[in-house]
Amino acid sequence: MPEYSPSSLIAALLSGGKARLSPAFAFGLLLLAIVPPGLATAQEKKAPVDRIRAEDRDYWFFKPLTDPRVPAVKDAGGWARNEIDQFILGKLEPKGIAPAPAADARTLIRRAYFDLTGLPPSHEEIQAFSKAYAANPDGAVADLIDDLLESPQYGERWGRIWLDLVRYGESNGYKADEYRPHMWRYRDWVIRSLNADMPYDQFVRWQLAGDEIAPDNPEALTATGYLRLWPYESNQRNAPSQWNIILEDITDITGSVLMGVSIGCAKCHDHKFDPIPRDDYFRMQAFFTGVYPHDTMATTPAERAAYDAQQAKWETATAEIRAEMDRMLEKPRQSAAAGQVKQFSPELQALYHKPEAERTPLDLQIRMLIQRQVDISEAKADSKLKDETKKRYTELQEKLKSFDNLKPKPVNEIYAIRDIRPDIPPARILDEPERQFRPGFLTILDPGDASLPKPAERPKDSSGARTTFANWVTRADNPLSTRVIANRLWHYHFGIGIVESANDFGKQGYLPTHPELLDWLARRLPAEGWSLKAMHRLIMNSSTWRQASVTEPGAAAEENDPDNHLLWRQRVRRLEAEQLRDATLASSRELDPKMGGEGVTGEDTKRRAIYQRLMKNPRTLFLNTFDGPDGFNSCSRRDVTTIAPQALMMLNNGFLTQRARQIASLAAAEKDDAGAIDKAFALTLGRQPTGEEESQARDFLAIIREEIAKPATPPAAAPKPEPKVKTTAFKGFPETSFTGGQAVNIQPDSLYEKIEIRDLPRPEGDTFTVEAVLNLDSLYPDASVRTIASRWNNSGDLSVDSYGWSLGITSEKSKYQPANLIVQITGQDTAGNPRYEVVASDLRIPKQTPYYVAAVVEVGAGKDGGTVTFHARNLADPKATTQTVVVPHSFTGPVSLPERRLFLGGRDAPHHLFDGAIARFRLSNRALETKELLIGEQPATDALVDANFTQPALTEKLVRAEPEAGAKVASKPADPRLNSLLDLSLALLNSNEFLYID
Amino acid sequence: MKLSHFERPRSRRDFLARAGAGFGSVALTDLLFRQGALGAKATTNAIGNLPHHGKGKAKSVIFLFMEGGPSHLDSFDPKPLLNKLAGQPLPASFNRPLTAMGEQESPLLGDKRVWKQFGQAGTWVSDWLPHTQTIVDDICVIRSCKQDGLNHVGSVCQMNTGSILAGRPSLGAWSVYGLGTENENLPSFVVLKDSDAMPFNGTRNWGTGFMPSTYQGTLFRFGDEPVADLNNPAGVSRARQRKRIDFINQLNRAHAAPRPRQSDLEARIASFELAYRMQAEIPLAVNLDEEPQYIKDLYGVDGEKTDAVARNCLLARRLVERGVRFVEVFCGTGSKWDAHSGIEKNHTDRFAETDQPVAALIKDLKQRGLLDETLVIWGGEFGRTPMSEKGDGRDHNPWGFTMWMAGGGVKGGQVLGATDELGLYAVEEPQHVHDLHATVLHALGLDALELVYMNNGTEENPVINQGRPYLKVFG
Known part of the structure; x- marks a missing residue:
């Protein structure tokens, strides 16, 4: 095999070449990239510092920051407002290119809003600004920028940018993708800190080492959540490899985010293109090898003391109960733990069982990964209890619960980081454990080992290694990190950075278009006390930022810089996924401005997108469709793809239809079409329509009204698949005495969301019995109801039209407590008026347990209301008895309507779906006595519907209902005006003017 | 090498935007340029002038x-x-x-x-x-x-x-x-x-x-809507969807007129047409x-x-x-x-x-x-x-x-x-x-x-x- 000599090959490829991605260069990369890593070791025998060639030392990025002079420019037109403009002109003038004129007021305010808040300005704000701008352009712009920088939405926009970079997510990733319920506190910390204009160096230092720098400050501790964003696989048995992946993840991300180098490339061999010897990867990793996850509370010492005191009270009060429970669990726990540990390799088992005194810091870290799995097994140990012990244990659980009022609520739970011990392990190459590395900076900048703080200079439990790195990376003269952040600021105000590849300033990235300006900005930030807001002011008050983006290029621009690298005009940008979602909600005036808190689930939320729960898989609708970051890689620039699924979503998805409908109803309040059209334009585009647009819009309204008036023809969709109901074996209850052993599986978002029972126009009347055998899979995280069966449209109106009943189970946030078996009724009350009531049994139906449930609904007569008699029995427990409660209600008259359809697992309306299996359903048109129930001694035989999902004849009446996926909103044919305005509003939301920022 | 199919885009970004509209092939273009620049021969075959590396x-x-x-x-x-x-x-x-x-x-x-x-x-x-x-x-x-x-x-x-x-x-x-x-x-x-x-x-x-x-x-997916948001909202006929898209196109063309260099605007107009065709084609497929x-x-x-x-x-x-x-x-x-x-x-x-x-x-x-x-x-x-x-x-x-x-x-x-x-x-x-x-x-x-x-x-x-x-x- 020929001698491998990367340097000569690179030199040959690069001679005279620029680092832009030429084809020849790219091919060269390819040749190099396929050389197996092992071959590089001969080279690696040399000291790292000797492996950096002279020409690499000359690469601009690794050289000290220059102190460029602001260029003298002719500026005949008096265009320049500040130094930035002089730097820009300095490049344009020699090429004979003139900068573009300033954008108009509406464009400027829209650009400023999206740049600083991620939201569009309202029509009123645009009008006010335009007026101020006409009187005093500079003053108006300066005031606008000040106002926006002070608005709390600033932190939400720039927080999102930071979250992109650190690949923020609220779950573990991998298959299980467990939710991390406290991760959002880091997100809120980012937003809060940016709003407070925390100096950027402190912002970074706290994220890297807040626990060491300000150990008593809960904010600093929260900041270390940055080091907790790694993916984690909760059942990975190869603990050392997983730990290695975690350390690599921290190293790679920090290299990209703070230093602008693709240091990950030096993991397996010397960096092929940049002067980064392989050693540097591990020298840098060695700053982080001490990390240890620290799940704690971000509290002041006083808060903590109060919590501890209260906790102690609870512990004292419950000591006996818990001691007894512990005794009962001792053996099952031991065997669960032993079983779990045995799943690891013999080496790891040995590590786990090592005596405490012998454990090295690395042992402790790896043991922690094993222990997490052991903990999960131990937590399930109570399921092993049997018979009497189990009964006693359940009693004790109940007893323990009765002390819950004593138990303090955790305060500000966070995921933080601390060092495992002050003697942190060296960094190691996993399969070459003999090679170990002490902390050190990039060799090209500082070849020696980093000097870590002496014990007196650091907290006693910590190494100070991360603080050392944090101090270095936030030095005002650090040529890497200062340029990287200066470039990011530029990037988000101009669409592209001075260095286009914002996470890679190395040779594979792009060269800076304005190197002097970049260095000038990189020096300016620390000179401004690291105030990001000062930098926004500087950039946005420049003439460069204020330029129009839509402009005819002059001949010189066309000739010398057709791609606008030199910024002779502003750049048009497309809204990012979150901006688009927020902007549609802002247009319909529905945006909920509430800040902070746990991420909200559900696509329907009116909160800003940054507050949507962000699982690594699956992603939210907008993030998934409009190039959201993937949460695994640092995202320094959003992709901008234009694909048909985006058009489908924007035209057809229920979220958009809802917003358009809301805009339409605001517009419809105007007295005529002209007014309505004006209103729709004002809400969406923040301006009045032109005369031509007005007339086009009128024509469009007329066309749509004509379409709506046409008789409906079924859409040319594929012939519908057989709506047969599918059944599977009913789990957890082998008896087939009254289930038949089969069940329908009902699952939201699937084809089997709910099942319609056809051709039954209310034969059950107003006194009836509903029975079901079911196994519930999950509750909603909110207050929605898992509907078992219903005849109800759940419209929320109190009128005769909304009469109906529903048997269901409450969810997590219900005010009737979760898992409560309830009947909801809208019907006629004792006074003869329509009334809505929740009749709650307080019988709890646990998840994943086969259960029999029944509700006997009886309406009253005259002045007396009626009752619902609930029955429930746990079928998994052969000894369980039937629980029965009678709950009064105030209905005397009809409690449903014949036109409402009867559904299993849902309602005659969207949402409130069941999730799980139903193995039997029976509906009788009278109040069954207890003995006549399915579980009674003499079951009734005269039911209206009795389905156990094994008899084919019966299933013909059962029809799979249309899935609600995307919650399609039906247009009401009755209102052509509203619907045509809906279409107009939807079209405006789909306009490029809405989607792009000039 | 002359490939009339592929006019070299003005910039990589322009191309990305353009290609995105039609599910085009970015790699292909990159590969073309790479091979062209290296003097390697790009072969074409019957499948729409795609250069193949091997004998696939x-x-x-x-x-x-x-x-x-x-x-x-x-x-x-x-x-x-x-x-x-x-x-x-x-x-x-x-x-x-x-x-x-x-x-x-x-x-x-x-x-x-x-x-x-x-x-x-x-x-x-x-x-x-x-x-x-x-x-x-x-x-x-x-x-x-x-x-x-x-x-x-x-x-x-x-x-x-x-x-x-x-x-x-x-x-x-x-x-x-x-x-x-x-x-x-x-x-x-x-x-x-x-x-x-x-x-x-x-x-x-x-x-x-x-x-x-x-x-x-x-x-x-199984069922009546094989692709997310493929179907029109209930009550919206295909004809009405067509009119909606026509009007959106009208707005977007007027918006694109003074912005001739912004090729992604054209791409977006094309994406609505593509979406509309997919709405017809997928149910048939x-x-x-x-x-x-x-x-x-x-x-x-x-x-x-x-x-x-x-x-x-x-x-x-x-x-x-x-x-x-x-x-x-x-x-x-x-x-x-x-x-x-x-x-x-x-x-x-x-x-x-x-x-x-x-x-x-x-x-x-x-x-x-x-x-x-x-x-x-x-x-x-x-x-x-x-x-x-x-x-x-x-x-x-x-x-x-x-x-x-x-x-x-x-x-x-x-x-x-x-x-x-x-x-x-x-x-x-x-x-x-x-x-x-x-x-x-x-x-x-x-x-x-x-x-x-x-x-x-x-x-x-x-x-x-x-x-x-x-x-x-x-x-």
Whole structure:
């Protein structure tokens, strides 16, 4: 095999070449990239510092920051407002290119809003600004920028940018993708800190080492959540490899985010293109090898003391109960733990069982990964209890619960980081454990080992290694990190950075278009006390930022810089996924401005997108469709793809239809079409329509009204698949005495969301019995109801039209407590008026347990209301008895309507779906006595519907209902005006003017 | 070299935007320029002037993914020694692997199959696959596959994306990136699954990782709306949707007029038209009622066990027929092949569900002349161990397992590679997932190492610099 000599090959490829991605260069990369890593070791025998060639030392990025002079420019037109403009002109003038004129007021305010808040300005704000701008352009712009920088939405926009970079997510990733319920506190910390204009160096230092720098400050501790964003696989048995992946993840991300180098490339061999010897990867990793996850509370010492005191009270009060429970669990726990540990390799088992005194810091870290799995097994140990012990244990659980009022609520739970011990392990190459590395900076900048703080200079439990790195990376003269952040600021105000590849300033990235300006900005930030807001002011008050983006290029621009690298005009940008979602909600005036808190689930939320729960898989609708970051890689620039699924979503998805409908109803309040059209334009585009647009819009309204008036023809969709109901074996209850052993599986978002029972126009009347055998899979995280069966449209109106009943189970946030078996009724009350009531049994139906449930609904007569008699029995427990409660209600008259359809697992309306299996359903048109129930001694035989999902004849009446996926909103044919305005509003939301920022 | 199809875009960004609109091929253009600049010859073939690196015959790929890991020891890789040693521990001469469930010392589990040889090559196939027995002359069995993952998460991820860690583009995405599409009215990468369950890792199996979402797979769902938001909202007729789009176009054209350089505005206008066409085309493509009864019977449509897989296999054929580049068919979605215990019952059911439809797919492609240009791959994320688990099951075996390929230039009637005497480790010509991926791409005429995408300053390729195509597969 020929001698491998990367340097000569690179030199040959690069001679005279620029680092832009030429084809020849790219091919060269390819040749190099396929050389197996092992071959590089001969080279690696040399000291790292000797492996950096002279020409690499000359690469601009690794050289000290220059102190460029602001260029003298002719500026005949008096265009320049500040130094930035002089730097820009300095490049344009020699090429004979003139900068573009300033954008108009509406464009400027829209650009400023999206740049600083991620939201569009309202029509009123645009009008006010335009007026101020006409009187005093500079003053108006300066005031606008000040106002926006002070608005709390600033932190939400720039927080999102930071979250992109650190690949923020609220779950573990991998298959299980467990939710991390406290991760959002880091997100809120980012937003809060940016709003407070925390100096950027402190912002970074706290994220890297807040626990060491300000150990008593809960904010600093929260900041270390940055080091907790790694993916984690909760059942990975190869603990050392997983730990290695975690350390690599921290190293790679920090290299990209703070230093602008693709240091990950030096993991397996010397960096092929940049002067980064392989050693540097591990020298840098060695700053982080001490990390240890620290799940704690971000509290002041006083808060903590109060919590501890209260906790102690609870512990004292419950000591006996818990001691007894512990005794009962001792053996099952031991065997669960032993079983779990045995799943690891013999080496790891040995590590786990090592005596405490012998454990090295690395042992402790790896043991922690094993222990997490052991903990999960131990937590399930109570399921092993049997018979009497189990009964006693359940009693004790109940007893323990009765002390819950004593138990303090955790305060500000966070995921933080601390060092495992002050003697942190060296960094190691996993399969070459003999090679170990002490902390050190990039060799090209500082070849020696980093000097870590002496014990007196650091907290006693910590190494100070991360603080050392944090101090270095936030030095005002650090040529890497200062340029990287200066470039990011530029990037988000101009669409592209001075260095286009914002996470890679190395040779594979792009060269800076304005190197002097970049260095000038990189020096300016620390000179401004690291105030990001000062930098926004500087950039946005420049003439460069204020330029129009839509402009005819002059001949010189066309000739010398057709791609606008030199910024002779502003750049048009497309809204990012979150901006688009927020902007549609802002247009319909529905945006909920509430800040902070746990991420909200559900696509329907009116909160800003940054507050949507962000699982690594699956992603939210907008993030998934409009190039959201993937949460695994640092995202320094959003992709901008234009694909048909985006058009489908924007035209057809229920979220958009809802917003358009809301805009339409605001517009419809105007007295005529002209007014309505004006209103729709004002809400969406923040301006009045032109005369031509007005007339086009009128024509469009007329066309749509004509379409709506046409008789409906079924859409040319594929012939519908057989709506047969599918059944599977009913789990957890082998008896087939009254289930038949089969069940329908009902699952939201699937084809089997709910099942319609056809051709039954209310034969059950107003006194009836509903029975079901079911196994519930999950509750909603909110207050929605898992509907078992219903005849109800759940419209929320109190009128005769909304009469109906529903048997269901409450969810997590219900005010009737979760898992409560309830009947909801809208019907006629004792006074003869329509009334809505929740009749709650307080019988709890646990998840994943086969259960029999029944509700006997009886309406009253005259002045007396009626009752619902609930029955429930746990079928998994052969000894369980039937629980029965009678709950009064105030209905005397009809409690449903014949036109409402009867559904299993849902309602005659969207949402409130069941999730799980139903193995039997029976509906009788009278109040069954207890003995006549399915579980009674003499079951009734005269039911209206009795389905156990094994008899084919019966299933013909059962029809799979249309899935609600995307919650399609039906247009009401009755209102052509509203619907045509809906279409107009939807079209405006789909306009490029809405989607792009000039 | 003159290629009238591809006018060099003004800038890379312009091109990205333009290509995105029509599911075009960015890699292709990059490759063209690269090769042009290097003076290499770009060959063209009949498939719309695409330059092929190799001699690939395949235009499309159908990946039949048996999720959970089918046992090679009970299907394609008989081991007489296994039955001889059944009940005993793994002989000392074998390296103890770290098994997923930790039962390294459990006794070997014999197989209960009746084995016979079929076809020209005498390919061994067990009695669990009576239909596959009839197509062995069209398939190339590779008995020496291996991969790095040990559990499902890592292994399914690697079989789909090349890496056991999330964040990389899937093989389908790379294929589309490399070759673009042939039917603008359909997604170029379609994913089908046989139940409401999601496979391990969910949508990431057909995601694009660091590449733009243009190349991602589109999951077709059962039922009336095969693609998310494909149908108009209730009450909106196709005519009304047309009028809506016309009006949007009117607004967007007026907006684009003073912005002639902003090509993504044009792309967006085109994307609405494409969406509108997809709304018409996809329901037709998925309409299996167009198929004659004898074809449905061939696949086992409406069969008690075969129905779901049969529909997907038939749909896969209809899709490649219409120019879809990559179809991934998950069978046993949600890891249903994962027979840690009771493998007899489990695999009896799984093969009963898949054997007939899979064999029908090969026959049907062949009788239509589509097999030559369609590469079909069968396999799971790994195989299963010769050691038993929980008495009557088998654990994960990523060290040696079987996959097969057919069509797209593959020489059928072959059995390549081998595992050791107990089927634990691949020993002859081991084929890592990277090699398998390189082989698939080779069949498509793409060189896995030259198919490059720039990400954060790193040149990425589908095989992480490692795979080599297994050329013997092609004879």
